[in-house]
Amino acid sequence: MRRQIGMESKGWKVNTKKTEVVASSRRDVEVNIKDKDKARLKQVQEFRYLRVTVYARGGSQVAIRVRVTAAWNKWRELSGVISDRKMPRKLKVKLYSTIIRPVLLYGAEVWTMGKKRRG
Incomplete structure (x- = not known):
């Protein structure tokens, strides 16, 4: 049996198909964040959170x-x-x-x- 780590041990599961990453920087930055199955998370330039659009460039x-x-x-x-x-x-x-x-x-x-x- 595989040992659970991080959020999984608390009963949380991240839907990596829906999860997006935004890197906040003055310059264009590419991040390479992967899930436990080595699938790369989608990087976006902007997303909405609490009715506020968050931009990668701030x-x-x-x-x-x-x-x-x-x-x-x-x-x-x-x-x-x-x-x-x-x-x-x-x-x-x-x-x-x-x-x-x-x-x-x-x-x-x-x-x-x-x-x-x-x-």
């Missing part, structure tokens, strides 16, 4: 613009409550942290930043 400006616009729209929807002086500050902070900020940051884990964009 660049998330479009995704960031979309999220900022969505967050501003949420802000405008809630502006009546947020700008109401009678509403408790705690409620305003709760609205921001549970509605506006998640809308802004959805998919942020796949954004890439260049030197120009960093703090």
Whole structure:
């Protein structure tokens, strides 16, 4: 009997026919990743993850613009409550942290930043 390693030992199976690889680099890079049966995984230049298109050459400006616009729209929807002086500050902070900020940051884990964009 063959000993299982990695994800298989946890009951996970990777469908290598559906699995794609993207190498994030400024230059074109070819990666050679193989599955346990020595079949090469398909390399792509872009794929969608969390409604964000991830590009091999990086660049998330479009995704960031979309999220900022969505967050501003949420802000405008809630502006009546947020700008109401009678509403408790705690409620305003709760609205921001549970509605506006998640809308802004959805998919942020796949954004890439260049030197120009960093703090």
